[in-house]
Amino acid sequence: MRYGHFDDEQREYVIARPDTPLPWINYLGCEAYIGIISNTAGGYSFYRDARLRRITRYRYNNVPFDCGGRYVYIRDDASGAFWSPSWQPTRHAAEDYVCRHGLGYTVIGSAQAGIHAETCYFVPLGENLEIWQLTLTNRRSERAELSIFSCVEFCLWDALDDASNFQRNFSVGEVEIVDDVIYHKSEYRERRNHFAYFACSEPLAGYDTQREAFLGAYGGWEAPQVVARGASGNSHAHGWAPIGSHHVRLALEPGEQREVRFLLGYHENAREHKFDPPGSQTIDKRTVRPVISRYLQKANADAAFAELRAYWDRLLGVYQVDTPDEHVNRMVGIWNPYQNMATFNVSRSASFFESGIGRGLGFRDSNQDLLGFVHMVPSRARERLLDLAATQLETGGAYHQYQPLTKRGNDAVGGGFNDDPLWLVLAVAAYLKETGDWSILSEPVAYENKAGSEEPLYDHLRRSVQYTLDRLGPHGLPLIGRADWNDCLNLNCFSDEPGESFQTTENREGGVAESVFIAGLFVLAANEMAELSARAARHLPGLAVDEPEGYRSAAHEMAETTLAHGWDGAWFLRAYDHFGDKVGSQSCEEGQIYIEPQGFCVMAGMGLEDGRAEQALAAVQERLATPHGIMLQQPAYSRYYLHLGEISSYPPGYKENAGIFCHNNPWITIAETMLGHGEQALETYLRINPSAREAISELHRCEPYVYAQMIAGRDAPTFGEAKNSWLTGTAAWNYVAISQWILGIRPTYDGLHIAPVIPAAWDGYRATRVWRGVTYRIAVQREGPGNAISLRVDGVPIEGDVVPPRPDGVEQVRVVATLH
Ligand code: GLC
Ligand code: GLC
Numbered sequence: 108m109r110y111g112h113f114d115d116e117q118r119e120y121v122i123a124r125p126d127t128p129l130p131w132i133n134y135l136g137c138e139a140y141i142g143i144i145s146n147t148a149g150g151y152s153f154y155r156d157a158r159l160r161r162i163t164r165y166r167y168n169n170v171p172f173d174c175g176g177r178y179v180y181i182r183d184d185a186s187g188a189f190w191s192p193s194w195q196p197t198r199h200a201a202e203d204y205v206c207r208h209g210l211g212y213t214v215i216g217s218a219q220a221g222i223h224a225e226t227c228y229f230v231p232l233g234e235n236l237e238i239w240q241l242t243l244t245n246r247r248s249e250r251a252e253l254s255i256f257s258c259v260e261f262c263l264w265d266a267l268d269d270a271s272n273f274q275r276n277f278s279v280g281e282v283e284i285v286d287d288v289i290y291h292k293s294e295y296r297e298r299r300n301h302f303a304y305f306a307c308s309e310p311l312a313g314y315d316t317q318r319e320a321f322l323g324a325y326g327g328w329e330a331p332q333v334v335a336r337g338a339s340g341n342s343h344a345h346g347w348a349p350i351g352s353h354h355v356r357l358a359l360e361p362g363e364q365r366e367v368r369f370l371l372g373y374h375e376n377a378r379e380h381k382f383d384p385p386g387s388q389t390i391d392k393r394t395v396r397p398v399i400s401r402y403l404q405k406a407n408a409d410a411a412f413a414e415l416r417a418y419w420d421r422l423l424g425v426y427q428v429d430t431p432d433e434h435v436n437r438m439v440g441i442w443n444p445y446q447n448m449a450t451f452n453v454s455r456s457a458s459f460f461e462s463g464i465g466r467g468l469g470f471r472d473s474n475q476d477l478l479g480f481v482h483m484v485p486s487r488a489r490e491r492l493l494d495l496a497a498t499q500l501e502t503g504g505a506y507h508q509y510q511p512l513t514k515r516g517n518d519a520v521g522g523g524f525n526d527d528p529l530w531l532v533l534a535v536a537a538y539l540k541e542t543g544d545w546s547i548l549s550e551p552v553a554y555e556n557k558a559g560s561e562e563p564l565y566d567h568l569r570r571s572v573q574y575t576l577d578r579l580g581p582h583g584l585p586l587i588g589r590a591d592w593n594d595c596l597n598l599n600c601f602s603d604e605p606g607e608s609f610q611t612t613e614n615r616e617g618g619v620a621e622s623v624f625i626a627g628l629f630v631l632a633a634n635e636m637a638e639l640s641a642r643a644a645r646h647l648p649g650l651a652v653d654e655p656e657g658y659r660s661a662a663h664e665m666a667e668t669t670l671a672h673g674w675d676g677a678w679f680l681r682a683y684d685h686f687g688d689k690v691g692s693q694s695c696e697e698g699q700i701y702i703e704p705q706g707f708c709v710m711a712g713m714g715l716e717d718g719r720a721e722q723a724l725a726a727v728q729e730r731l732a733t734p735h736g737i738m739l740q741q742p743a744y745s746r747y748y749l750h751l752g753e754i755s756s757y758p759p760g761y762k763e764n765a766g767i768f769c770h771n772n773p774w775i776t777i778a779e780t781m782l783g784h785g786e787q788a789l790e791t792y793l794r795i796n797p798s799a800r801e802a803i804s805e806l807h808r809c810e811p812y813v814y815a816q817m818i819a820g821r822d823a824p825t826f827g828e829a830k831n832s833w834l835t836g837t838a839a840w841n842y843v844a845i846s847q848w849i850l851g852i853r854p855t856y857d858g859l860h861i862a863p864v865i866p867a868a869w870d871g872y873r874a875t876r877v878w879r880g881v882t883y884r885i886a887v888q889r890e891g892p893g894n895a896i897s898l899r900v901d902g903v904p905i906e907g908d909v910v911p912p913r914p915d916g917v918e919q920v921r922v923v924a925t926l927h
Pocket of ligand 1: 455591763835836
């Protein structure tokens with residue numbers, strides 16, 4: 108069953124009823140100011156850091172689930188009836204309800220008693236504010252006297268403190284109301300130099316800033332007393348819970364349409380110019396006033412919206428496809444890159460499953476997110492790579508997470524996740540292939556952000572690789588540390604204390620557990636280092652670069668070790684535990700086969716010649732594949748295993764315990780393409796493609812336009828149900844799998860590689876790829892059933908399957924690729 112439909116022309120998902128199985132959300136803003144908005148206007152906003160700079164308050168796991176947001180109430184002043192055009196929070200029976208989630212904006216509207224109201228929410232590019240553009244239409248045959256009330260609840264900045272430190276917080280709330288603009292300035296008197304504001308384009312009939320004055324004692328959002336009585340209280344918040352609410356009175360003639368704009372924004376003043384007059388406690392508004400007046404004007408707001416649309420046209424224009432499969436076209440052309448932007452921006456911090464107070468930016472997560480983002484805004488990818496590398500330790504290890512506001516490593520979590528540094532190599536290689544910007548390798552970057560410790564980025568990569576080589580276990584395989592990609596395989600922590608951290612409590616002497624997954628990742632990364640080093644010397648004559656041979660032989664040796672000690676007879680083993688026993692082996696009672704090493708070892712090229720790769724993937728299809736995607740491992744752990752860690756803490760079928768952890772499904776997709784299995788690759792890809800699952804939305808339950816981290820596995824009573832939508836490495840990896848491996852258009856150091864591995868039933872496809880300033884129009888035509896390819900570039904046949912760089916000045920290239 109569907110709850111809406113895709114409008115690919117407009118690049119929107121159109122939700123037709125408010126009571127979706129879960130709130131279906133969108134992100135507003137793609138730079139510093141970010142908002143989350145559900146299809147019933149729930150959600151919140153923050154500046155850069157969802158924990159430390161929360162602008163509006165949100166109560167997770169609320170009742171109903173999604174309550175609190177960007178609410179507008181409309182009151183018919185003749186009858187006293189009131190409602191919200193976004194359905195929540197009043198939940199009246201909405202007529203003509205529609206929510207259109209677009210790229211960086213959301214429009215929600217409905218009609219009630221002949222009054223149609225629709226709000227478009229968006230964040231102008233380059234600004235730290237959001238605009239709510241409310242359009243009201245009187246569909247009645249008589250004049251309508253209406254009251255409009257807006258409302259947001261301010262957060263006292265640090266979202267964790269805001270939700271816990273009430274003895275202080277109930278006394279620090281402060282606001283100013285000047286020229287009809289509501290300013291939220293809690294803690295501005297002391298160390299903060301930032302404040303929020305909420306403004307309206309119309310003259311006000313009144314306002315409120317104290318929550319209980321607006322709602323009434325014991326009142327809820329569904330029936331605020333101010334809205335019910337049709338008059339604001341003009342309340343001034345002192346402590347307690349500051350809110351912002353405007354009251355506007357409008358009379359609409361029959362057929363008349365009116366617009367009302369609200370602006371919610373964040374602003375910083377220079378520390379020396381906080382107050383006006385100096386010495387007072389009044390916010391200096393000289394720099395914020397022009398911003399407010401600019402966007403309260405319709406023409407400027409409309410222009411900002413048009414710019415936002417054009418921005419996404421440009422970003423998505425980098426890679427467009429027309430294939431025989433609409434789910435491929437739509438996800439590659441619209442939603443997958445859009446989701447990649449969200450994961451790049453907020454990592455795993457803020458969604459409806461991530462509360463914004465837990466994690467900052469993850470080292471491994473952000474490096475992987477970058478793989479799906481780098482082609483859109485390479486300059487931001489560059490900056491991110493340098494920030495990430497600066498949280499690396501001198502050992503080559505890395506802080507597992509860092510806070511985006513401070514760009515410092517998170518001490519509470521620390522390092523010791525032994526896969527972390529290797530992802531940096533993959534991310535830098537992807538950046539170089541996309542841009543050819545070799546200069547990044549000689550950028551001086553500090554370790555642990557310590558001034559004076561700077562070394563060229565290249566040396567960070569060198570240390571990343573060395574980090575693994577310095578930590579080999581009894582079989583010569585990489586030590587796993589606290590965990591590798593699978594955060595929940597904690598082989599050096601035997602935790603029997605409730606509430607203890609599985610990752611950061613290390614209580615096994617020696618930490619000898621080894622990871623076959625890291626071995627695969629290492630082989631891939633060391634080979635990337637060889638490729639990169641072979642060219643870096645030429646591009647950067649001043650830089651001390653290693654001989655590629657060293658990396659090649661390290662990769663080769665690790666591959667040999669893996670085939671010798673990491674092969675279980677019919678698939679790759681997962682790990683050796685603390686006692687040297689196998690994990691992910693036929694000899695195990697449960698958890699006999701894991702997906703991660705099958706994907707990564709094959710991606711790293713292991714077993715391609717001797718049939719073991721074929722065998723490993725056949726085992727995946729036989730033992731792990733389901734109609735809803737590939738499970739992480741089988742059989743699921745049916746009880747808690749002290750020596751395995753968090754993985755067995757989950758009930759069977761959920762999360763890492765045999766859930767369909769979507770993040771690593773695309774590794775299998777890629778591996779299948781490496782073996783030339785076009786059908787199997789597309790099949791694997793489509794099983795978790797959200798658009799392809801739209802028709803089963805009542806089962807899937809999460810948004811049909813973005814990937815979720817997990818779909819419940821076969822062992823779960825809710826098999827097929829998705830959770831943790833939006834913030835997952837699934838987005839970047841599926842994008843890489845479909846765009847670079849199935850469709851096969853891959854940037855390389857030496858040109859654009861065209862190597863599609865598509866089903867025999869596809870007669871071809873067309874694509875446009877903008878790469879290094881050149882637009883490649885690619886037509887793939889099938890003549891035979893295989894994957895062998897011949898290329899014509901601007902009509903001229905070329906050798907091989909890589910389109911070499913074009914001579915300077917050439918902006919358009921036509922490529923015809925024939926499959927035989
Ligand atoms: C989560 C984490 C990621 C980890 C994965 C598997 O998605 O963000 O870092 O690799 O879980 O445990
Ligand atoms: C990853 C896993 C999750 C785990 C978390 C912290 O995000 O997906 O299951 O709870 O790491 O250990």
